[in-house]
Amino acid sequence: xxxxxxxxxxxxxxxxxxxxxxxxxxxxxxxxxxxxxxxxxxxxxxxxxxxxxxxxxxxxxxxxxxxxxxxxxxxxxxxxxxxxxxxxxxxxxxxxxxxxxxxxxxxxxxxxxxxxxxxxxxxxxx
Amino acid sequence: xxxxxxxxxxxxxxxxxxxxxxxxxxxxxxxxxxxxxxxxxxxxxxxxxxxxxxxxxxxxxxxxxxxxxxxxxxxxxxxxxxxxxxxxxxxxxxxxxxxxxxxxxxxxxxxxxxxxxxxxxxxxxxxxxxxxxxxxxxxxxxxxxxxxxx
Numbered sequence: 382x383x384x385x386x387x388x389x390x391x392x393x394x395x396x397x398x399x400x401x402x403x404x405x406x407x408x409x410x411x412x413x414x415x416x417x418x419x420x421x422x423x424x425x426x427x428x429x430x431x432x433x434x435x436x437x438x439x440x441x442x443x444x445x446x447x448x449x450x451x452x453x454x455x456x457x458x459x460x461x462x463x464x465x466x467x468x469x470x471x472x473x474x475x476x477x478x479x480x481x482x483x484x485x486x487x488x489x490x491x492x493x494x495x496x497x498x499x500x501x502x503x504x505x506x507x
Numbered sequence: 508x509x510x511x512x513x514x515x516x517x518x519x520x521x522x523x524x525x526x527x528x529x530x531x532x533x534x535x536x537x538x539x540x541x542x543x544x545x546x547x548x549x550x551x552x553x554x555x556x557x558x559x560x561x562x563x564x565x566x567x568x569x570x571x572x573x574x575x576x577x578x579x580x581x582x583x584x585x586x587x588x589x590x591x592x593x594x595x596x597x598x599x600x601x602x603x604x605x606x607x608x609x610x611x612x613x614x615x616x617x618x619x620x621x622x623x624x625x626x627x628x629x630x631x632x633x634x635x636x637x638x639x640x641x642x643x644x645x646x647x648x649x650x651x652x653x654x655x656x657x
Binding site: 404405406407408409410411417419420421422423424445446447448449450451452453454455456457458483484485486 | 550552553554555556557558559560562563564566568569570571572602603604605606607608609610611634635636637638640
């Protein structure tokens with residue numbers, strides 16, 4: 382019984398494969414959060430963005446064009462996958478995340494819910 | 508019984524193996540001899556080099572750069588990649604608070620020494636998905652040739 386389970390475990394699931402941590406810039410303004418992530422070598426169709434509950438996960442596979450008979454001589458990038466996860470806070474509206482991938486840089490814009498955006502409270506003189 | 512202990516993904520050994528791999532990744536301790544021009548890991552852009560019978564392929568992982576700001580030169584067997592990456596996230600605005608600033612910014616320069624058999628006149632470079640791929644062809648004379656028997 383136990384052995385059968387182990388056989389299925391041998392093939393690592395994508396989330397268990399070794400991955401590089403992409404470098405990011407995160408900033409916030411009044412209407413939301415902007416995240417920039419360096420994902421060089423990841424084409425659009427190999428990028429996966431997932432929101433599960435309050436967790437945002439970015440995962441991408443490096444797919445460079447390689448000629449035939451290419452033999453590695455030297456490698457600083459030794460893993461062909463990027464992965465990084467962030468926890469989001471409740472005032473962020475995960476249903477309206479805007480994502481753009483250009484020249485290997487992912488730009489994510491996570492807006493705040495309307496009701497969470499700052500309001501100026503007028504002080505009345507009574 | 509002990510075998511099963513060794514192969515369970517969550518076992519202590521698997522965990523140790525993972526840790527070791529991460530250390531190697533972080534410090535570049537892959538056991539292979541390094542180039543004299545190698546720099547500490549984390550340099551921008553990261554470079555991978557591959558070889559085919561016809562050419563040397565250099566991949567520079569340089570995302571978010573205007574290709575016109577990239578300069579590639581070959582001089583006396585040394586290939587130099589220079590360029591600049593400009594910050595672009597609206598910083599400086601006083602209403603913006605910054606939480607993470609890990610991405611590289613500014614000017615960069617990386618050099619790669621090429622083997623003797625390459626032809627500096629046969630260099631081509633393309634930029635796609637944030638990766639600069641430079642192909643340096645080898646000299647005709649050094650490429651493998653099939654000899655016909657008469």
